[in-house]
Amino acid sequence: MPGAKEKLTIRRVNTRNLQAKDSLEFSAMLNPAKYTRTSAVFYTEPQDSARGEERQRKLAKKAVDKLDLDELVLDGTGIVDAPASTGDVDAQVNLLRRVLNDPAGDANVVNAVVDVVWGTLVFRGRIASMSVNYTLFDASGTPLRARVKLSFIAYDQSGPMMGAPSGPQTRQIRVVAGDSLPLLCFTAYQDPSLFQAVALYNGLTTCRQLLPGERLTLPKLG
Template sequence: MLDGFLGKLKILPFSESENVQAALPSGPPFIAQFNPETFSVTNELEYAQEDPAHGDDGEEAKFKCIKPKQYSFDFLLDGTGATGEKKEVLAQIELFKATVGFFGPIHRPRFLMLSWGTFVANCVLESYTINYKLFRPDGTPLRAVISATFKEHKPKLLKELLKNLGSPDLTRSHDVKEKEQLWLVSYKEYESTNYYIHVAEKNGLDNIRRLKNGKRLYFPPLEQ
């Protein structure tokens, strides 16, 4: 981000699970009128629940899985013009709904990408609440806050890749040739540009723009 440039938090909608970040958005983006002052990321672990045997005072907490992350934001909408930017609150609420809500052609809410500076997350809307704070004499809202919670979304192929990256069964490898780029090598392996960052992490690369000639890269198979 350039010094002095205010990057707004954006929500981009996509209609296909596997093409988040790799295809054109399937609807209007929602751009925050004001960046949130804070946001929260919830990480939750799930443990198997077992009924204790008679007389026991406790059971072993057996790990089951890591649940999808939750991201929570408050979006302030202001139609008073007091901050120098005046927008119709009801119109902004409808834009938010159009971006994150139910999409007829896929019979479900859209898949989303949240983007703000270095924060990027693939997710779906889990819930939202609108708190109206100020009104015109006719009852039209002049200020509102949308409190929204999003659930992390990982496409099926990405989940399989991440699982296989942690497995010793690395069945495909590639020796880097001069001037090859990671995104292109990854695209040739997976026919997608979605996975090269994860491949870089698991191959211990500290520079994804400049690959060392002769470096051996490993590409686990994707289960179809």
């Protein structure tokens, strides 16, 4: 509904068609106070040649982008207003691990590709690290509150984005629950910042709320 508070969502992605799997997602009980996006560039120093040519600093590669969520608070005290289906702290942690496909130390398991979506933030990647700090317990030792730190590495996809518009034609899509304009623009154009242009093209007065079943036109951009 208009004015509803948008929750940070971590949603599993099907790597075959790069569409979100609606049945497996985690919504934050409390949105984080901040997040950090980091990218770095690495260089190599080539060895001196036999001819004594001047050594040149050459770009080797650009490191993958990172996203760090410094603190997601999971609460089981009942103080925070949340749906009954949210469950206790252990249930919330287990759901988060399922969405992320946490290998629990098994190096042979590849973590799932997920979309981290909140407002204009759309980050597609895999979990690199997850730590859970339990800070409150009941008399039996059951966790009542936890603070989770997550670090993601961007998904390195080879080849063009599946379903991206090509040529001069436009195409129509049907909105499903959980879709947002930044997420749709990321999937179609690999650029979530184009959401305002798509909103204007479709005559939308708000970029926040999309109705399931609504049809949108994705124009050729750029």
